[in-house]
Amino acid sequence: MVGNVTRCGGRKTVFLVGCACVGAYVAYRYWRKRELKSIDEGFEEVSKIDDSNERRVLLLGLDGAGKTSVMNQVIAATVTGTSYSVPPPSTNGFAVFKFQTGSYTLNIWEIGGADGTRNYWSNFLQDTDLLVFMVDAADTNKLSLAVSELKQLLGDPRMDTVPILVIANKQDSPNALRPDQVKEALDLHSIPPNKHKVVVIGCQTRPLPDLPPGLTTYTWHHPSIEAVRKKLFTMAA
Ligand SMILES: Nc1nc2c(ncn2[C@@H]2O[C@H](COP(=O)(O)OP(=O)(O)OP(=O)(O)O)[C@@H](O)[C@H]2O)c(=O)[nH]1
Ligand SMILES: [Mg+2]
Known part of the structure; x- marks a missing residue:
């Protein structure tokens, strides 16, 4: 029983870790895309960083x-x-x-x-x-x-x-x-x-x-x- 629960918990853990990995990967891709976009924009128009000094x-x-x-x-x-x-x-x-x-x-x-x-x-x-x-x-x-x-x-x-x-x-x-x-x-x-x-x-x-x-x-x-x-x-x- 304990063994089953453990196995069932193990499968659940594997599933949850899998979901977390996929989620993290999707978030990483989204962040990377935004970062690349802002680098491109930076080259299109180089302007002051908000610094009055x-x-x-x-x-x-x-x-x-x-x-x-x-x-x-x-x-x-x-x-x-x-x-x-x-x-x-x-x-x-x-x-x-x-x-x-x-x-x-x-x-x-x-x-x-x-x-x-x-x-x-x-x-x-x-x-x-x-x-x-x-x-x-x-x-x-x-x-x-x-x-x-x-x-x-x-x-x-x-x-x-x-x-x-x-x-x-x-x-x-x-x-x-x-x-x-x-x-x-x-x-x-x-x-x-x-x-x-x-x-x-x-x-x-x-x-x-x-x-x-x-x-x-x-x-x-x-x-x-x-x-x-x-x-x-x-x-x-
Ligand atoms: N005779 C003389 N030569 C100079 C003087 N100032 C620079 N030079 C020479 O002119 C050449 C070009 O100098 P650079 O400072 O590279 O010119 P630049 O305007 O920065 O050129 P780019 O970076 O290609 O746009 C080099 O061989 C320098 O040594 C100067 O006052 N008198
Ligand atoms: Mg030069």
Whole structure:
């Protein structure tokens, strides 16, 4: 009898455990499906996590303008001892540079500027506090493409009233356009001041100093990077 009850209880237990397993599996599949869906949505439109202390900076510009190089030196200027290698690999996708200041977190999103990657720029426009647009001031052949990309960006309603910091990089090159010439070339005078605050500055990350024997990475930054750093922090605040 006891044995029977036990056997009957055993069958019941097996049945209940079976049901629990099936239930858990169904719940797991449902949860997984929801999680995958939210990851997809995250890539469709990257926006701020609900954090009023976050400042979101979008760093765009054609490939080779020097976005990563400048950011590497901004980090070196901010966090003592941080090193970087030269040249950086081209940004195939995006990179986020995070800075913690007194009252807020500055997240600088660099999106690669190569042909294929530029198609994704529009996925990153939501909740932008500052647009940094970098140009290679020495490559005048690419300026007209830079102009049309910038115009397309500013035509998006999500960019309305977003301040713009234009960086005319590679000022070390003898044929580089000066900041006021870049302002002219990008037709920035035509932007109504009540629509966007526009600031144009020049900078350079070269010439690099000689490295001591045995070292392959740099902790150095060019003095012009200080102004970039200051503008990033003040314009995004
Ligand atoms: N002469 C000179 N070269 C520079 C300067 N800044 C960057 N470069 C060089 O320009 C090239 C491109 O620099 P990156 O920083 O990779 O450019 P990027 O805008 O991040 O390019 P993507 O990530 O491909 O969109 C590299 O060979 C750098 O070493 C500069 O101020 N002067
Ligand atoms: Mg890059």
